[in-house]
Amino acid sequence: MASKTKPEPLSPVVSPDEVREIANRFGTPVYVYSQRILEQQADSALAFPNAYGLTVRYAMKANPNMNIARLFRKRGILLDVSSGFEAERARMKAEIPYEDMLMTSQEIPENLFGLVEFGLDYNACSQHQLENFGIFFPGKEVSVRINPGAGSGGTNRTNTGGESASFGIWHEQLDDVFRLARKYELNVKRVHTHIGSGSDPAVWQRVAGMSLDIVARFLEQGHDVRTLNLGGGYKVARMSYEKATDLQECGKPVKEAFKEFARDKGVKLGLEIEPGTFLVANAGCIIAKVIDLKRTAKYKFLITDTGMPEVTRPSLYGAQHPIAVVHRSPSDGEREPERVIVSGHCCESGDILTPAPGDSEKLKPRWVEGMSRGDFVVIGGTGAYCAGMSTINYNSYPQSPEVLITGRGIELIRKRQTLEQMTRNELVI
Numbered sequence: 001m002a003s004k005t006k007p008e009p010l011s012p013v014v015s016p017d018e019v020r021e022i023a024n025r026f027g028t029p030v031y032v033y034s035q036r037i038l039e040q041q042a043d044s045a046l047a048f049p050n051a052y053g054l055t056v057r058y059a060m061k062a063n064p065n066m067n068i069a070r071l072f073r074k075r076g077i078l079l080d081v082s083s084g085f086e087a088e089r090a091r092m093k094a095e096i097p098y099e100d101m102l103m104t105s106q107e108i109p110e111n112l113f114g115l116v117e118f119g120l121d122y123n124a125c126s127q128h129q130l131e132n133f134g135i136f137f138p139g140k141e142v143s144v145r146i147n148p149g150a151g152s153g154g155t156n157r158t159n160t161g162g163e164s165a166s167f168g169i170w171h172e173q174l175d176d177v178f179r180l181a182r183k184y185e186l187n188v189k190r191v192h193t194h195i196g197s198g199s200d201p202a203v204w205q206r207v208a209g210m211s212l213d214i215v216a217r218f219l220e221q222g223h224d225v226r227t228l229n230l231g232g233g234y235k236v237a238r239m240s241y242e243k244a245t246d247l248q249e250c251g252k253p254v255k256e257a258f259k260e261f262a263r264d265k266g267v268k269l270g271l272e273i274e275p276g277t278f279l280v281a282n283a284g285c286i287i288a289k290v291i292d293l294k295r296t297a298k299y300k301f302l303i304t305d306t307g308m309p310e311v312t313r314p315s316l317y318g319a320q321h322p323i324a325v326v327h328r329s330p331s332d333g334e335r336e337p338e339r340v341i342v343s344g345h346c347c348e349s350g351d352i353l354t355p356a357p358g359d360s361e362k363l364k365p366r367w368v369e370g371m372s373r374g375d376f377v378v379i380g381g382t383g384a385y386c387a388g389m390s391t392i393n394y395n396s397y398p399q400s401p402e403v404l405i406t407g408r409g410i411e412l413i414r415k416r417q418t419l420e421q422m423t424r425n426e427l428v429i
C-alpha cells in the first residue's frame with residue numbers, strides 16, 4: 001500500500017510530455033480526459049453481474065461534456081438525466097434520442113410534456129411529481145424513485161438515502177403511490193433507488209434487498225414492474241491508498257438475490273445501474289501551473305492557477321485528489337519531496353486543494369515533489385463533478401478548456417471562455 005506521506009503518482013491520463021504539450025498548446029488550467037480510460041470503465045460497468053439483463057445509464061451530471069456521453073453511447077450506455085436542460089443538451093449536442101434517457105430530478109422541467117411525448121422515460125421522485133405526471137399522462141407507464149430508508153455516501157453531503165435525504169418518496173409512503181397510480185391508472189414499470197455517492201458496498205447490497213422487497217409490494221398491487229434501477233455511487237480510488245468498489249464482487253450477491261426473487265415471485269427483473277463517478281472520475285485530470293510559493297510561520301503554500309473554479313470538491317467535501325508535479329523542462333531532475341499546502345488562486349481561504357480528509361475547514365499538508373514557479377501540477381481523479389460542478393467565473397476567472405486524448409491525438413472538446421462570453425448576458429444600465 002502506498003504511504004500517505006509520499007507524493008502521489010502522476011494521473012494515468014497523461015504522460016509528463018503530454019502535460020507539457022497540452023499546457024503549451026491550450027494554456028492552464030485545462031481539463032484532460034482519456035478516451036482509453038473512459039472506454040475501459042465503460043466496459044467494466046457493462047460487465048456488471050446480472051441475472052436477467054442489464055442496462056447501464058451514464059449519470060451525465062458527473063461530466064456533461066457531450067463527447068463523453070457520445071463515446072459511452074457507442075458502447076451501448078444510455079443516460080440518466082437530472083433536469084430538462086440536461087435532456088435537451090444531450091439531444092441537441094450529442095444527438096442522443098430522448099428514448100435513451102431516464103429523468104430523475106428534484107424539479108419538474110417546464111418542457112416535461114414534450115420530453116415525454118418524444119420518448120423520455122420519467123422517474124417520479126415525489127408524490128407531487130407523480131400526480132403531475134398522472135394529470136398529463138393518465139394510463140401511461142412510469143418509474144418511481146423510492147428513498148428506501150437507508151443511505152450511504154463518501155461524506156454526509158453525498159448520502160442520498162435515509163431520513164436526512166429528500167430524494168425520492170419515503171418508503172413508508174408507498175400507499176400514496178398506489179393511490180395516485182390508481183387515480184391516474186398509471187403502471188409502475190420501474191422502481192428506482194440511489195442511496196449516495198461513494199457508498200459502502202455492504203450498505204448498497206443491503207439496500208438492493210430492501211429495494212426488491214419494495215418491488216414485491218408493487219407487484220402485489222398489480223403493477224407490472226420489470227426493472228429495478230439501483231442507481232450509481234460506486235466508490236473509486238482517487239488516492240493510491242483508497243479502496244475502490246469491485247463491481248464484480250459488489251454485484252454478485254445482488255445477481256443471486258434477483259434469481260431468488262424470480263423463483264419466489266415469478267418475475268425476472270432487469271437490472272439498471274447509473275454510475276457517474278465510476279465511469280469518469282479517474283479518466284480525467286487538471287493541468288495547472290505553480291504561480292507562487294509563500295510561507296507562514298506554520299506552512300509552506302504552493303499557489304496554483306486552478307482551485308475552486310475547476311475543482312470544488314476539496315473545498316466542498318474535504319475531498320482528496322492526487323497532486324503530482326511535472327517540471328517545466330524535461331531535463332529538470334527529480335527533487336526532494338516537501339510538505340506543502342496546495343492552494344487555488346481565488347480570494348477565499350477555503351480555496352485549498354489539500355484540506356483534511358472529509359473536513360474542508362482544516363488544512364492537511366501534502367508531500368509533493370519539490371517545485372518552482374512555472375512548473376506544472378496535475379490534479380488527478382477530476383473527471384467527475386469537476387468541470388460540471390465548478391464555481392464558474394468566481395473572481396472572473398474564465399471557464400477552462402477541456403481536451404480529450406483519443407486514438408487520433410490530443411483534441412480540444414471545449415474552448416476556454418472569453419471575457420466577452422463571460423459578460424454577454426450582463427446589461428449595463
Ligand code: LLP
Nearest residue numbers: 059104194197232233234274275276277385
Ligand atoms: N443516479 C442518481 C439519481 C444520482 O443522483 C447520481 C448522483 C448518480 C446516479 C450518480 O452517482 P455517482 O455514481 O456519480 O456517485 N458531487 C458529488 C456527487 C453527487 C452525486 C449526485 N447524484 C461528488 O463530487 O462526489
